[in-house]
Amino acid sequence: MAISLFVAKESNWSLFKEDTKSFPVKGVQVSQEDGYIDWQGIESNQVSFAYIKATEGSNYTDDQFAINWERIQGTSLRRGASHYFSFDSPGATQGIHFNQVVSTQKDDLPPVVIVELYDQYKQNPPKKESVVKELKDFIQVVMDEKGQNLILCVDANVYQKFIKNEFVKSDIWFVDTKNKPSKEEKIPWKFWEYTEEGELSKGNIKQQSLDFVVFNGNKSQFEKFGQ
Structure with a gap:
């Protein structure tokens, strides 16, 4: 029996171990908060892809984006x-x-836009009409430049409030660190972020609390995804 090279804390480990054969394509998400990234070490853990935080809002750039991207x-x-x-x-x-x-290249994955309720918006969410308009404006500007449709990273709450029936052409990156996405939720997800507290066990890996993600498809489908 193969032993997974991924280790996730508490219940997430047993959850992922049970489902690992269903999702052969695994990835991570990183930002400056993760510090120096040992990319060769991550690769040695049978990881197929990585999303790197680039920007936030209209002015902020992640301090480690340029070096990680290179x-x-x-x-x-x-x-x-x-x-x-x-x-x-x-x-x-x-x-x-x-x-x-x-700056993107031909084989790069489509950009991801993370939409979540933060700070005061957790208690007082913005109006749906405003969010939909501004998010569509963002997507259009990036699509015109990059030539790829964007992926929307959301949890179930944000999906129901803002995304459902409004962004039918966008793939969904579903965030749920407690449960596997269920058919009852009827969220057509392409990626599933199943833990924000994962650790990689092989190689010279020092990072803690990495975001772990799986692709909803096989390796052949992943190779063609975004092309």
Whole structure:
């Protein structure tokens, strides 16, 4: 019996171990908070891809993005860039900022835009009409530049509030660190982020609390994804 090279804390480990054969394509998500990234070490853990945080809002750039974006090219990992969406600035200007920071190549994965309720918006969510408009503006600006449709990273709450029936052409990166996505939720997810507290066990890996992600498909489908 094969032993998974992934270790996740508490219940997430047993959850992933049970389902690992169903999701052969595994990935991680990183940002400056993870410090120096040993990309060769990550690659040795049978990881196929990595998403690297690039930008947030209209002005912020992740301090480690440029070096991570360059150094990952020394591996076989497919790379993708992510943007943290702000409700406090226009979507179009956020898209312009992302395009200025991120230079893509043919084999890169489609960009991800992370949409979550933060700070005061946890208690007082913004109006749906405003979020949908600004998010569509962001997507259009980035699509016009990069030529790829974007992936929306959301949890069930954000999906139901803002995304459902509004972004039918966008793939979904579903965040649920407690349960496997169920058919009852009827969320057509392409990626599943199942833990934010994962550790990699092989190689010179020092990072703690990495985000672990799986692709909903086989390796052949993943190779074609985003092309």
